[in-house]
Amino acid sequence: MREVWFPASGERVVLLRWLFSEWCNYRCPYCPQTHDRHAVKGEGITAHAFDNHPIEKWISGFDRHFESTRLSIVLTGGESMLDRPNMTKLLNYLSGKDNVECIRIDTNAWWKAEQFSDVDSSKIILMCTYHPSQVTEERFISRVDSYVQAGFHIGILNYVMDGANIENFIDDRQKFAVMGLALHPNPLWGSNGTYAPHDLAIMKTVLPDIDYDYRTGAVDPYGNGCYFPALSYEMDLAGNVIVGCHPELRGSFFDETLPQRPKDKVPCPHHSCVYLDKYSFIDGSERNVSTNPLGEYRKTLIAKAKLFIK
Numbered sequence: 001m002r003e004v005w006f007p008a009s010g011e012r013v014v015l016l017r018w019l020f021s022e023w024c025n026y027r028c029p030y031c032p033q034t035h036d037r038h039a040v041k042g043e044g045i046t047a048h049a050f051d052n053h054p055i056e057k058w059i060s061g062f063d064r065h066f067e068s069t070r071l072s073i074v075l076t077g078g079e080s081m082l083d084r085p086n087m088t089k090l091l092n093y094l095s096g097k098d099n100v101e102c103i104r105i106d107t108n109a110w111w112k113a114e115q116f117s118d119v120d121s122s123k124i125i126l127m128c129t130y131h132p133s134q135v136t137e138e139r140f141i142s143r144v145d146s147y148v149q150a151g152f153h154i155g156i157l158n159y160v161m162d163g164a165n166i167e168n169f170i171d172d173r174q175k176f177a178v179m180g181l182a183l184h185p186n187p188l189w190g191s192n193g194t195y196a197p198h199d200l201a202i203m204k205t206v207l208p209d210i211d212y213d214y215r216t217g218a219v220d221p222y223g224n225g226c227y228f229p230a231l232s233y234e235m236d237l238a239g240n241v242i243v244g245c246h247p248e249l250r251g252s253f254f255d256e257t258l259p260q261r262p263k264d265k266v267p268c269p270h271h272s273c274v275y276l277d278k279y280s281f282i283d284g285s286e287r288n289v290s291t292n293p294l295g296e297y298r299k300t301l302i303a304k305a306k307l308f309i310k
Contacts, residue, residue: 001281001288005231006264013070013101013291015232017277020049021078022237026108026134030162030188033078042238047078049237050086053254059093061239061253070099072291074277076106081116088119095120102292104155109143110135113150121151125294129158129186132165137172144181154181155294156301161187161199169202177305182298208300210287214279221273221282225265228281233258245270245278 005013023037039047046052073094081087094100102123109128126147130140148154157176159169166187173183185206187199195203195216203212213219229244235253243249243261246269251259265283273279276297280287287296 001227001286004289004291005227011069012231012261013072014066015072015074015228015277015291015293016066016235017074017076017232018049018235019076019078020235020237021080021082022047023082024077024079024108025082025110026079026131028131028133028160030160037082045238047237048083049239050083052238055086055089057254058090058239062094062097064256065253065258066099068099070101070291071097072102072104072293073100074104074106079110080105080107081111084111084115088116091116091119091124095123102290102295104292104294108134109140109147112143113146113152117150121153125153125155125292127155127158127294129160130165131160132162153295155298156182156184158186159183161185161202166198166202170205173206173305177302180302182301182305184297184301206301206304208304210279210285211276211297211300214282215274217272217274220271221268221279222271223267225283226268226278226281227265228278229266230262230264231281232261232277245273 022034022039022041024031024033024035027035034041034047037046037048037051041047049058091103094103100123102125104125104127106127106129108131128144130137144154144157159165159172161169169183169185176183185199185202187195187203190196200216203216207215214221229246232244233241234244235241239253241251241253241258243259249259251257268282273282277293279285280293280297287293287300290296
């Protein structure tokens with residue numbers, strides 16, 4: 001892992017996690033996010049990055065800070081694909097840069113592949129989340145299949161464990177594995193902030209140990225060495241940037257320089273870590289042997305799922 005993200009010669013790779021939207025076309029009953037594109041998020045700030053600053057200004061920020069730095073990007077929301085014209089511009093700009101190695105997009109898979117037929121999908125990997133209260137399984141599968149046919153890479157299918165989905169998960173997992181698709185359980189927190197015993201049993205069966213331990217809170221990461229802050233920036237829809245999960249190290253994407261990252265791993269300052277992109281850089285994990293963490297996670301899920309194919 002170190003030789004990929006910390007090459008012996010040259011600069012470290014940067015992992016940029018960008019929450020650029022809280023706008024979503026779905027109205028899931030369990031989702032606390034804002035759904036209105038123009039919802040006020042602060043003085044002069046709304047729920048979508050492309051409204052807060054024009055796409056050209058965002059692109060100039062990438063040119064300024066990451067002109068030649070090897071870059072792995074996570075674009076998340078909200079629903080990432082709603083502003084089709086600006087998203088197309090952003091994706092083609094990023095895909096066209098030799099130093100951008102991976103573009104992960106989190107999406108609910110509502111959009112038609114032909115709507116983005118002019119997007120270069122060669123570096124894009126999708127995390128598609130199935131929300132059973134908003135779309136039928138048949139329609140969701142059809143959309144995912146259309147993405148594959150259009151040349152998009154599918155990392156994982158995030159399977160919201162809501163209602164009947166819980167009972168269907170194991171069978172659906174086998175069905176999707178035969179299709180070469182990795183199904184990831186995404187249980188909903190209970191009112192007491194914990195998972196139900198039935199959900200925990202499923203997660204224990206299907207998740208790699210490190211993912212089960214951190215996603216359920218079974219392991220406290222506090223004090224463990226972590227490379228994530230040395231590699232990453234997190235950015236919001238206004239361009240505010242922090243180093244990794246250290247909010248005291250902050251700046252703006254539109255400043256001349258970004259805040260300085262640690263030179264190497266540092267002790268985790270938190271007692272909980274449930275994000276794949278973060279805990280997979282904690283000591284004890286050697287999964288991220290490429291600059292595509294979601295792709296590496298997909299491999300582990302598929303490997304486990306094959307054990308259950310009848």
